[in-house]
Amino acid sequence: MPTVGIKKVVLDKYMDQVLTEHEWDELCFQYGLELDEVTSEKASVEKEKGSKVAEKLSEEEVYKIELPANRYDLLSVEGLSRALLIFEQKIQPPMYKLTKPEKMVRLVVKDHTSGGKLPMDKRPFVVAAILRDVTITQEAYNSFIDLQDKLHQNIGRKRSLVSMGTHDLDTVTGPFEYRFEEQKNIVFRALNQTEVMDATKLLETFQKDTNMKQYLPIIGSEPSHPYPLILDSKGTVMSMPPMINSDHSKITLNTKNIFIEMTATDLTKAKVTLDTLCCLFSQYCKEPYTVEPVEVVMPDGSVHVYPELSYRTETVRVEEVNKKIGIDLSANEMASLLSRMSLESKVIEGTDTLSVVIPPTRHDVLHECDIAEDVGVAYGFNNIVHKLPEAHTVGAPLPMNKFTDLLRINLAMIGWTEALNFALCSKDDLTTKIRLEEKDEFSRNGVVIANPKTQEFQVARTNLLSGLLKTLASNRDMPLPLRLFEIQDVVLRDDSNKEVGARNERRLAAVYMNRTAGFEIIHGFLDRVMQLIGIPYGFNKKSYYIREDQCPTYFNGRCAAIVGPNDVVLGRMGILHPEVLTAFGLTLPTGTAMYADCVLIILISIFTALLGEGLTYVLVYRREEYQRLKADMDRKAKKLERRKETVTEGKNQKRKIEREEERLKATNRDLSMFKMKSMLAIGFTFTALLSTFNNIFDGVVVAKLPFTPISFVQGLSHRNLAGDDYTDCSFIFLYILCTMTIRQNLQKALGFAPSRAMNRQQTPGMFAPPPTGNQQFNYLR
Template identity: 45%
Template sequence: PAQGEGQRLIITEETARVRPHAVAAVLRNITFTKERYDSFIDLQEKLHQNICRLVRALVAIGTHDLDTISGPFTYTAKAPSEIKFKPLNQSQEYTASQIMDLYRTDSHLRHYLHLIENKPLYPVIYDSNGVVLSMPPIINGDHTKISINTRNVFIECTGTDITKAKIVLDIIVTMFSEYCEKPFSVEATEVIYPNGKTHIYPVSTLLTRMCLKSHVIGNGNNIEIEIPPTRADIIHACDVVEDAAIAYGYNNIQMTIPKTYTIANQLPINKLTELLRLDLAAAGFTEALTFALCSQEDIADKLGMDISATKAVRIANPKTAEFQVARTTLLPGLLKTIAANRKMPLPLKLFEISDIVVKDPNTDVGARNYRHFCAVYYNKSPGFEIIHGLLDRVMQLLEVPPSEENGYTIKATEGSAFFPGRCAEIFAKGQSIGKLGVLHPDVITKFELTMPCSALEINIQPFV
């Protein structure tokens, strides 16, 4: 700040359960032309579409004419009936509830309503006089609308991901600080959290252009590179090398034989999978290859399970209802394949050997893959003996004898997807590896099938 205290943004406890994070900055003495102004608005839309995710789930950007408001600013949450202001480009004031109804049919804003409409409190930003700046992530207030004549811009980014919020703020101030009276400078804003901790945003005081500045240092064998704040994707030296390779052109790099000798080898799990595929086909079963993503209904409701019990990895922003989660079982994919091929002559005998994905907090990515084998027999009679025989054949191929001690056994159990009294759990290598049995009529009906069906699914990972 040129004089006195800088701007402050105070976050209250009420926002913690809605959108807990916020960052802010000020661009002073900026000069807009029509082209610059249009570009400024376009940049915000592009950031909302990519880094912020299409539905502003991670970050929502608000830009305001600082000369129309006075700090400090308060980021809080209130009941919808208590929030009243004139939304951007509207002629009258509305309560927050009325605003949600107003934009329910809006082709652009209706996609964001679900982020807060079921919350008891809505997030809102006020200035020191009670003027509403915005109700993130839905709409800004008309009072603070920027125009081509705006000289000082207050930028706030609220959201659920503090890292993404900082990246978005850095990109905006880096690109448009060029048009400030003092080019490439930004006025920092102090953000005060409910616990009393304060943070200054953005971190950089002097912003660089959108490029990688570099110069030779030392004896000429080292290069020092300056990373601009907009390049949040650069986290390691190898990222810089990749940029250099792209600039040089991958096709221009001369191919050479590596100086170290390595012997390539197939992963054991993949080798086992290939061998099993051949023998399962020889046993009269046809291989299917289904999608790794499916709907929540496929792995939960249709199988008589609750989605919370599946440990499924959810897709944050699914494009369709068919691809909401990563599959936790191969069975739904095979049943959907049978449903799509009901006109084929009976019996239908399908199998698949592919990965399933479940949450695992002990891994660095929070999830783990398991290689599963699943087989389904669909006919006028259940054919449990055929599926049981296939299990015996698979164990024979894996050289696991039918034995209590060092082999495999099956024990009667119950499963939500199976007919009562027609389900067995399979044990091998001292652990439960899967189930087999006759599917429950409700499961068959939910997958639009009309005849009995037997299924087998095991984890083949322990046999590698």
């Protein structure tokens, strides 16, 4: 529902009285409105954009009043105050009338552009009016602009149905013209713009304006699209609806005569909008509530006069209105209440019928029930006496609905998720996608929708399976397994139903999706459903069983018919045919996609290993210092190995070995320091690559491990993966394993690995046997 925000001081001025917040709340409630919020311009902006933006804004009280969506006459302070004053019986409803000028201003609709015919499907209708001798204050000007914006957003549906332009009539010359024109031929200075632009450049400017950009699709912003124009007799552009007015004819506080034009795709809404705008602001004319009409000449030569400002009369029976509301009023009392709602009424002599005059501001009154509603508002809903119904009725759910609700709850309790799909779908969903013949399916059961809006809503569904498969396809990224069920109606053609020719049938369907087919899961689901219903498994007339069956939807040899009591086939279960899965776009992570990811990661590992060894060669291996230190290490390691093989138990020999080990340790330290300086660059490169690839594969299962890792390793192997299947392998784990293995083998193949003599001098692992004899000195890496 729309909300109008008006400063309290302005409201008090138009109401000619000062009311407290409580009194305003009561008055609005009595009229069927609601005082939604008391705030200020500063507080509103501060809430939305922060205190810095709102620092210099006004702190005057603003009343935000919620209005009915069809009461366009209340969208401005003029209309709201006028309606409330009439409701309080402080003023009489005004009489809106058209003046009779000596020569009526014309607006001619052209059926051509400079490039061809008028695209009538874009914006074919135009209406107009003139307000003469107006006196505009700053408050009235602000209200006038605000009302136009609210009408654009509400009845105009963001200018798509109706858009309006208001102009200073003294700055332009009639007769006026409405036509479409090529963008290259449209040149003018738009409202509040500093330079003259052609339409193409102007539309490019609007593309960057968040407020105007939303209106571009109404006509189209492509250079090939002609645009509608309102021009005066001299060819001066007045407006380019529905986008912008010209700065040439803009309204100011000094404007005396206002020309109003509205273009539309809906003529009725255009006339309602024009009536509303004229009625609300004609009070500022020298002769209040008078409007000068305008002749609109259509391309076929027909002439229409706008605005209409027509009054119409409706008759209502007092007895019917009393019955609808639950009150007992006389005809005179009811007529008095209606006059408070701006509906002048009188009793038709000798009857209990009222003649109600509907003014041009009350386009919301369409039927007798609308008049009854106004009677109820004026009478006061709180004054209507509460009565108990004469008939004793107790509501209860239908047995079928109660049964299915209980079934839903129990199926959810065993871990299945309920889906809710559209009752309408495409023909392909019910036929070709599930491998059924369209002709056979729809000749027997199908209910086809006439003139469907989209291909997705061509027919009423005859099964629930297609909808569940579409749901699975939309949730492929969810962790497996997926267990879905649906209990809803399908629509089947039924010629015996003479009234509608169809019937609803309540059905249950379930699907299970995992890396394995899960026939046993669906079988267990069926057993639980039958257990809840109370039908045992067996082969007698009161039980159910399954038997082999054939259906194109299911894989050959993997389909079973569900046979119920008295050998009635209740349904089918089985493994879906691969063509059905392909038609609905259902692919599993264990299929081609996962293997492709795994191969891709191995290739990435090979690439990064080659890159790493290449950088290491450039920065380390090819340097003379490294080669010297490495050769020195190998020489000392071999010398130490020979000395240990020939060593005796003498103390001198042991000291020599210790000295050799110290020298080897010092050389190893120098070699490590040399490699460390160069490896920093390699580390930064690998960190960046790892972060990039990890973002790509984050949360994706890239491989299946042939074992379940210990809990210590699961933090890395199952990193950021959903579900509890710890054989799922993450990118980071597979990448590290592959890269380490490939780099070690590359180093051995290229000769960059430590020599055997060096390896034999390294510290044994935790599972190596304890050192014996002289091996107790082999602690160096």
